[in-house]
Amino acid sequence: MTYNAKNPVSSDQTLLTILERMERMGGGTIQEIAAEIDITESTVHNHLSTLRQEKYVLKEDDRYYLGLRFLALGEAARNQGPLYTFGRPEADRICAKTGELTNLATIESGRGVYLYRTQRDPDVRFSTDAGNYHDLHCSATGKAMLAFLPEKVLDEIIEKHGLTEYTENTITSREALESELERVQNDQFAKDLEEYEKGLRCIASPILDENDQMLGAISLSGPAMKFTDDYYDELAEAVKSAANVISLNITRAEESRY
Numbered sequence: 001m002t003y004n005a006k007n008p009v010s011s012d013q014t015l016l017t018i019l020e021r022m023e024r025m026g027g028g029t030i031q032e033i034a035a036e037i038d039i040t041e042s043t044v045h046n047h048l049s050t051l052r053q054e055k056y057v058l059k060e061d062d063r064y065y066l067g068l069r070f071l072a073l074g075e076a077a078r079n080q081g082p083l084y085t086f087g088r089p090e091a092d093r094i095c096a097k098t099g100e101l102t103n104l105a106t107i108e109s110g111r112g113v114y115l116y117r118t119q120r121d122p123d124v125r126f127s128t129d130a131g132n133y134h135d136l137h138c139s140a141t142g143k144a145m146l147a148f149l150p151e152k153v154l155d156e157i158i159e160k161h162g163l164t165e166y167t168e169n170t171i172t173s174r175e176a177l178e179s180e181l182e183r184v185q186n187d188q189f190a191k192d193l194e195e196y197e198k199g200l201r202c203i204a205s206p207i208l209d210e211n212d213q214m215l216g217a218i219s220l221s222g223p224a225m226k227f228t229d230d231y232y233d234e235l236a237e238a239v240k241s242a243a244n245v246i247s248l249n250i251t252r253a254e255e256s257r258y
Contacts, residue, residue: 014039015047019066022057027065081106083207083216084115086249090242091118091218098220098238103204105141106216107149108133110157112142115216137163137177138170140192140204141217146177147184148206148214154181169195188243189236190217194224201227203235205243210251218242 021036022028030048034041048064051057058065087104095102101119105112111133136142136157146154163172171177184190184206192202204219220235227235 014043015051018044018047019051022064022066027063029062030064033064082250082253083246086253087207087216087218087246088116090246090249091116094218094220094238094242095120098235100220100222100235103141103202103219103221104216105145105204105219107136107145107214110136110160112136112139112145114141134196135161135164135166138166138192138196139219140190140202140221141219143180143184143190143192144204144206144217144219145214147181147190148208148212166196167194167198169193171195187236188240191232192221199224203227203232203239205236205239207243207246207250209247215247215250218246 017037018033021033025032025036028036030041030044033048034044037044048057048059051067052059052064054069056067056069058067083106084104091102091104095118099120101117103114104116105114107113112135113133134142136146146157149157158174158177163174163177164170165172171180180190189203189205192200192204194201200221201224202219202221204217206214207216207218209215218239220239
C-alpha cells in the first residue's frame with residue numbers, strides 16, 4: 001500500500017511540487033510560486049522554462065499556467081482500467097434518472113480519487129472535482145470501498161492517513177469505523193451524513209468483481225435538506241443497481257478476452 005523510493009530524485013520532487021502548487025493556485029508568477037514552496041526563483045524559472053518548451057506549461061505576460069497537454073496524460077491514466085470505461089455510461093444514466101450529482105471513484109495510494117463526476121444542475125457546487133483525492137473514512141464512496149478491503153490494507157490506510165475530523169459527524173475512532181463498515185458489507189451501500197462537508201450528504205454502493213474484490217464505488221450526492229431518510233431508501237436501490245450493472249459489464253468484458 002505504501003511505497004517509498006530508496007533514492008528519490010530531488011529535482012523530480014521539486015518539479016512535482018511546482019506543478020501541484022500551480023494546480024492549487026490556478027497559475028502564478030515565478031515569484032509567487034517560489035514564495036509558495038520556499039525555493040529560489042531561478043530554480044522555479046528553470047523548471048518552468050523546460051515545461052514551457054515541452055508545452056506542458058503556458059505563459060501569459062509574467063504568469064504561468066498548466067497546459068492542456070496534461071489532459072492527454074490524465075485521460076490515459078483514467079482509461080487504464082475498465083472501471084471508467086464501463087462506469088461512466090452507468091453514472092450518466094443514474095444522473096439522468098435521479099437528477100443528482102453522480103460520482104465514480106476508486107482507491108489510489110490509500111485515498112479515494114474521483115474518476116468521473118456528472119450532474120444535471122450546474123448551479124450546485126461541491127468542494128471536489130474529478131481527479132481530486134479525498135480521505136476514505138468520511139465519504140460514502142470511501143466507506144463503500146473500505147468495507148471490502150482486507151483488514152491489513154485497512155490498517156495501513158488508517159496508519160498512513162489517520163481518521164481526520166472534518167465535521168462533528170465524522171467517524172474518528174477505529175471501533176466506530178469498523179462497526180460502520182460491517183453495516184456497509186451487509187447493506188451493500190454506505191452513507192455520508194455530512195461527515196466531510198456540512199450541508200452535503202451522499203450514498204454509495206461498492207463495485208465488486210465476480211470474486212467480491214473491490215474495484216471502486218458509485219454514489220449520488222446532494223444537499224442535506226433533500227437527502228432525507230425516505231429519499232435515501234429510494235437512492236439506495238439506484239446506486240446498488242448501477243454498481244451491479246458496472247460489475248456485470250466488467251466481468252463480461254474480462255470473460256470475452258479469453
